[in-house]
Amino acid sequence: MKNSEDEQKEEFLREFGDDYGYKSAPKNIDQLRATEFKRLAGVVYLDHAGATLYSEAQLESVFKDLNSNLYANPHSQSSCSLNTSDRVGEARTQVLDYFNASSREYSVIFTSGATAALKLVGESFPWSSQSCFMYSMENHNSVLGIREYALNQGAAALAVDVEQTADYRNSRGTNSAIRLFRHHELRRSDRGLSKEDPTGNVYNLFAFPSECNFSGTRFNLDLVKLIKEDSHNALEGSTYSRGCWMVLIDAAKGGATEPPDLSKHKADFVVISFYKIFGYPTGLGALIVRNETAKLLKKTYFSGGTVAASVADSDFVKRRAGVEEIFEDGTISYLSIASILHGFRILNTLTMSAISRHTTSLATFVRKTLSAMKHENGTHVCTLYGANSSKVLFEGMGPIVSFNLRRPDGSWFGYREVEKLASLAGIQLRTGCFCNPGACAKYLGLSHSDLLSNFEAGHVCWDDHDVLCGKPTGAVRASFGYMSTFEDASNFVNFIKASFVSLPSRTPGVNTLRGTTISPAIEGIGRANPRLKSISIYPIKSCLGFSVSSWPLTTTGRLLHDREWLLRSTSGEILTQKKVPDMCHITTLIDLDLGILFVESPRCKEKLQIKLKSDFPVGKDEVNIHPQRYEVEVYHDEIDSWFSDAVGRPCTLLRCSGQQGYACSNRNRISRLCKDLETKMNFVNEAQFLLVSEESVNDLNARLRSNVQHHFDGELIQVSTSRFRPNLVVCGGEAYAEDGWRSLRIGKTEFISLGGCNRCQMINLSFQGGKVQRSNEPLATLAEYRRTKGKITFGILLRHDDSTGKHSDAWLHVGEEIRASLA
Template structure:
């Protein structure tokens, strides 16, 4: 009989993507059978209603006396900010009898027999639905959250958070670039309704440059983290709303996936369209000062400003040119100041007065690495302890020496032997390498040095990565036909002392308000070669370099990450927000924070042809062309 059919209608009280609040009168309409727009056969039977209040409960929980839903889902994390992963399903007593699970697990049965089909479930609904061991420690902490809510009252929290969101939303809508174009595109909140104190405490948006292109949400997230601002980016596990507000068709979504875009990756803009958005949310503990800090962050990081010249006229940023663009220039006063080799990826390097070049750049540079027990490549991002491992190569002895403060003995590895000759392949940032491993004694030494199990590997000299125009999974490679060791992109990194000095002057200016004085040297950026005698950032325009009898091709600027914010002090790895935060204020280009230049060595060989070994030496002149 159709009247005995049971139907379930589920809807959210508030959209977690846009913050749009839905009319809870839907509960009454559905319960009374007053559905509009559904085929008649779908209206037959009785309807149950579930309100997903995971987002809405934080500021406006549904009144079940007025809106008698059968089920309500809520998230305690959204209400209190703690603990994560804990929520509740509220079930109306009359609806409980309809919940008959077809499976059972630990804690939900009164009796069961293993080898025949016999099971007796427990009596009460909560006993039947709570599978396994409940999170009793997290549940015990909820009482403290409820005390705060009881003290503040939900209505006051709603007023407070919506006031903050309304204030920020208005300010964002008024933000303009110097060409009067809008900076912020806000989703789901009409400008005419921003004064409504019933508005959501959530603001979802994307940002535009003055030329109309989009700032990627990953760029926004990266810069926000440097300012101590926590926000969420992407589609927030709501693909339907994400596609709707971003105007992404089915074909767009499929095309993005085929282009390599998946959840949690860095592909934030594809074919000129954002693939996700940025979301901020205010809670009961948020303050007006928090709102102001966020607005100042947007203003300083993303809003273009007019630049006044000395004669009082306004200049556009793109009319400024800090370096001379000559088709050919020789700068005789630029010299090679330092050469640094990093034999083991992410470990300390060592300086030399002279060093030979090989097909992959500086000989033995990043020729070894450590692989974790799960097959992952270990770097300082994951294992800061790598920064304490010191390395040195003695070419005359033909040995690599490795030291660690956690090991009394110094490891000595022959450059020519001691390999087990067991070969394997590893993937390093989309590039495939054939590697050879060492015996267990070497692996044990490194495992004790970094406090986790690892395997020491060497890039096979005959099978170094050959970087072509497109890498694995369509990953674009800057190089055309160059051999790479375990470097990320270019074979060598060049840093200019004058550019470092300019950065330090900016750091000094920004720290003049009583903050701790932060200065950096060139070694903070893990360069292979350091030059002196140029002007700040002149290296940005260099296309080709001639040092001694060696030639190098510039592959463009080096995109910096938070690794440059790590430094060692008394054996401890210290994290800060500098110098990346300052670099982001003036060295940002299309989502990248550039400092230093990546180079590839032109070894002049083709196929099996043997070329005489060339050397770099400190003091050599650096000739450049643009």
């Protein structure tokens, strides 16, 4: 009997069979994946817009080439240098062929990437105060950055919305399908007096992407002709229509599957990065420039490579004449340039038209499946970006699917939650704004004031604030490459369905945290009377802690010396195990009677002893750990060099000596950053105490065992309570009873629960045989039953309740009874 996956594939092939799979290539998609991309086994890689992947055959032929040929600096005149120049020449011809460009009309300038090519255009463009830099709203930041050069020269910068009808492919040549809508002109008032071009000519630049890296929308390349030949109509007679218009196509994304045809669309500039086309090498891109246009560019710097003659102590320089020779400063990256020939060879055997059809078929399948997904109450799960209406949904789109997901009540799932769960399921995605702020604002409906208030609230690129004021701040992006398969696409849509679609029997992301426990009963301990099983202190943030049977609280109600020290790198970064896993080998112990903190590391022969009182630090400083600012004390060099050896990088030990109030660098503190903003704390992340229940850990272990037996092939992982770095472990109650506690008393000390502790990949790190091991567990299993409102929680955060005024001289003792009041 066929299973549903086979049926799904059959249905897909019925619709897309002609386009999918490279049937006429030497290897079809399944053979290609099995032989050339073995490293993708068990991984669904869907971030080809970020970087696509190189094939094994490509790298083998690169190594064979480099190992069998003698390549030398092409600026020398030896025969191996000439050999290098020939290969570089071949590579230039291949790049031109890729874009169907003639060498009579175009030149290839190698750069370190698309961004460097864009910067080169910005800095050498003949700007004057009459010029205009116009760009589509949907553009990468690396394109927007050109406006700094324009504005600094007194030129105007102007964003436009480009509206194109859905069937623009059929209306090519008429231009009637394209309209431009201008935003406000930008100009720097103090730069209005910049010099005119000596010839009296005015040069303007228009930049747009061939494919938007946010939404996948492909731009109508007739824009080139429209702007270059009919700017008067396109700009409706505005003052910007005067002068000569140059056009730049950013093909960094689109160039990977549908390179612009420069014989038809004679743009002045095209920029690319090669790792986006065939994965290897990184650090190499190109500016493809029209020879006529190159003559107008103004190059200031000269260097080895671009100079024909210069005099050291006189203002004399004669530059070289060829386009590449003027712009390629220094020694070009000739080994990388030789390597691109092997990348192009792979693409050429498949053909670009087959690659375009193959990748489009996958993206269209995903778009269709996502747009049809509904919750049990009939509401749509997915909001897709880049499609204006269902009629035009799949027209003119590249192999990118950008979207956000909603819950049945219409609220948004945060994109970070989607990314986190996808990663646990072995699916690699990209989330956020993808460096394309205009497209992001347009598709997410974010106004200028939304963007500014998000920034004020502390949201910056690459952070975790995925939903602010009820609106997403970015999106989820799945993107396909030439080696993507139907199985990648179907695994992805099946994951979305399983994790985010609410069915009659299940509401994802709103599960009741406790669920049905499957932990075995703990013998000998009455369930009604949980007790304190252990107390752990972690003196140095992110290093190992130690357990004690009794420990005092400070007058501000925290565990004495807990997270009182931290390590800071020379660049000011706070070191944690996330970045420096070796910190997990540093053990700590405090002897209160001796007044000494003992520290040991396998990398240091000597055990370090820091006297708590008399070894007092030598100076004062401040550190910011968002959202708080701390006063700290620093130690003498010997202690710092011990820790630098222990973590294998230069660092300093800092001891918290006080908090400067609750300084917050953003006005509208984002409360989830730190659950406990009211209490005096040391260098803890969220709250004074973290409590974990032994029964909950047992239940988790039972689930991990059952998952290995029933679903997964993976190795069995069992975790101890220490995996969660708790201060307090309780035992003797029911698993997850702690979720329901509002407040509790341990012995005579009162605590308030601040709710569940949100878990991240840190709990998936373990340390075996001196090495850090990473896996998906236990977070993947926790995600199945402990996911609520975008968080996967385990254990609870506590604050000492100082309203009773009983905190001085309080001690906690192992064995003390826990009396909890329920929420």
